[in-house]
Every structure is written in C-alpha cells, then in structure tokens.
Amino acid sequence: MNYQAAIFDMDGLLLDTERVCKGVFEEACASLSIPFLEDIYLDIIGRNAQGIEQVIRAGYGSDLDYPVLHEAWRIRYNAVVKHQAIPVKEGVVELLTWLKDHNIPTAVATSTQQDVAKIKLDLAGLSHFFDNLTTGCEVKNGKPDPEIYLLAANRLNINPQQCLAFEDSNNGVLSAVSAKMQTFQIPDLVQPSTEILTLGHTVSDSLSHVLAELKQRKYAA
Template sequence: MHRLHQETWNVMNYQAAIFDMDGLLLDTERVCMRIFKEACEVQNLPFHEDVYLSIIGRNAAGIEVIFRKAYGDDLDRLHEEWRTRYNGVVKHQAIPVKEGVVELLEWLKEQGTPIAIATSTAKDVAKKKIELAGIDKYFDNLTTGCEVANGKPHPEIYQLAASRLNVEPQYCLAFEDSNNGVRAAVAAKMMTYQIPDLVQPCNEVRQFGHAILPSLHDVLAQLKTA
C-alpha cells in the first residue's frame, strides 16, 4: 500500500511543503552526536553508536525508552550532562544550514506554497534553532514533538502540521532525512522525499518507493522540471 501510494503520486498536485528540521534543514545531527559522546566520556559511560543512531527522528518520549534500556539508572545523569552541553551550543550558536535549503525554500515561497516544519524537537529549542540559522521567515507554522501524543514514526505530527496549513496530507510534500521520519510521512500519505544524513535508508524503508535524493538541490531540480 505504501509502495503503491508513493509510486503513483503526481508531484505537480502538491499544495504545501512540510520539512523535518534536524539533519534535513540544519546540520544538527553531527553536532548532537558529538555532544552526546562528550557527555558519555564526562560521565564515564560507554558511547553506544548503534543505539544513538536508532533514536534519530524520534521525540523525547521515544528517545527516553530506547536510552533507558541501554543506560538504565545512569541515564538521568547522562541526559542532564547531554542536555546542558547541547543547549549551551544550540541556544547560542547558529547550526549550519544544509546544502540547497535556502534555494528550495526561496523557490517554494516564490510559488506561493505554504511551508511548515514538523520536528520532534521541543518548540522553544526548535524556534531558537531556526531563528539563529536565519530561516524562520520561510515557515508558516512550526509543529513540534511536544504537541503530539505519538512521535515519529507515527504520522500524527505530519497530520497536525498539514491541518494547520489547511491542506489535506495527500497534497503535501514531506522532506525527511531519517527512516523514522520517512515512516511517519509515508504513513500520513504524503509525497515523501528522503535526503539521508547520518543514517542511510534501511531495506524496509526503501520498499516504500518514495524519492531518495542526495541533497535538496536535487529536489529543487526535480520539482522545477516536474
């Protein structure tokens, strides 16, 4: 069903565009992982890279469940160390914008396309990130993980973002980097583009038949010729 939907959508029918933020608009994931690794070292705890990569795209509740299994009672002090260090960076320094972001956002604005963000990040942090990066002016709304009961890979966050734009989900383009995010967007029946960041699409996700491209530059080129 997912495959059928993704192979048959007509990209010319879109009425809105919804973007993930971390790892898609902003080169956040490398910064976040580096800080988490530093926090592990300071707290004399192991850095489980496979566990870390599995949390990408999830909201705070989902991350808590996975990390609690890996770190047990040590998670509380590790999380506090990580959060303090991370907020010290992202609330005061601009995270680099990823390749092709500004060009695509400018073009969509020129077309009069409503644009939103659907991110698992908490609203205050997400707002600060896009402001510091200088891209907040492009977005008509910001929907975050703390506003939904079910985080990615559940489709709720994309459904809420679409409703705030007054556009049915099937007429929205969705842009994601992570497998969890793609699962959410495809489940919401959106026309989904994946631009992989730290994690490549797994076999299960590839079966969805959505578009997988190297950068948002490639997305823009495809949309212009659609």
C-alpha cells in the same frame, strides 16, 4: 505530482545539527564513564523526547541513570544550539525561496521541543520561510508515528496527501509516509534501511537535487 504544501523536518534536513548532537552525546557519556553505543544512538534520530528516552533505556539497560545522562547531554547541547547558528544544509534556502515564489505554504514538523526549535530556526535565519512550526512536545506519539505530520498539515488546512514531506531519518520517513505524504528522503547520518527503501518514496542526495526535480516535474506538466 500534485502538491499544495511542503512540510520539512529540521535537524539533519534543514540544519546540519545531527553531528553536533552526536558529538555532545559522546562527550556526555565520557563525562559519566558510560560507553557510547553508536547503534543505539543512531536509532534515536528523528524521535521526540519520549521516544529517545525509551530507546536509550532499552539499549543501555536498567543500570543506566537516564536523568543524569540526559542532563549532561542537554547542558552541552543547549550551550551550542541556543547560542550559535547551526549551518544550513545544501539547497535549503534555494528550495524554500522557490516554494515561496510559487505561493506554496511551508511548515516545519520537528521532534525537537518548541523553544529550542524556534531558537535554531531564528539563529539560522530560516524562520521567515515557514507558515507554522509543529514540534514533538505537541503530540502524544512522536515519529515514526504520523501524528506530527498530520497535525502540521491540519494547521496549514491542506490534505496530507497533497503535501510534500522532506526528511533525513528513517523514523521521519516512516512518519511522513504513514501520513500518506509525497515523501523525499535526504539521508544524513543514517542511510535508508532495506525496509525503508520498500516504501516507494524518493531518495535524493541533497535538497538542491530535489529542487531540480521539482522544477523539471512542474515544467513538464
């Protein structure tokens, strides 16, 4: 494995955010007497704002007042993530520390809008690990398109093929693999689909296991 940088998704990968987001979406639906369609919800994970809207509108149909639902969801979500530190997932700090100790540049490529992403990383105490932050509002085509990963690699001035990418969602994996990055998937709410498993990336239980693998590969080289 030849790599010169590491690029991370944020929600569901660095931070245990997805359960919070799902819970407040359910609350927003209930407040408006709208059914919670779990299969539709799970398909939005990893997408940017535009992609989320497209999936929800298609799944819920033309009768849905999306702006009203989105506002109810946003208010509940921001009330949590803008004021409380989201728990950091297993192995995150250890892996980021190891990469820094080995002078490997790191970046975040998240579909979350920039101001919210900065707050989440600051509250979680992770901001200082990263050399740059690339967010969904900065790209025209969100995940599963590779644009966000290509932009993050460009900002690090590293060839995408020499970047490690870390993702939890299937949409994120498609994005990273399409950018030709060496991709690790650590599933959160959604397990890899049959289609995703054919991509040839590495699936792991946690970032702790990823760190152990990277150490083994490094010292075996």
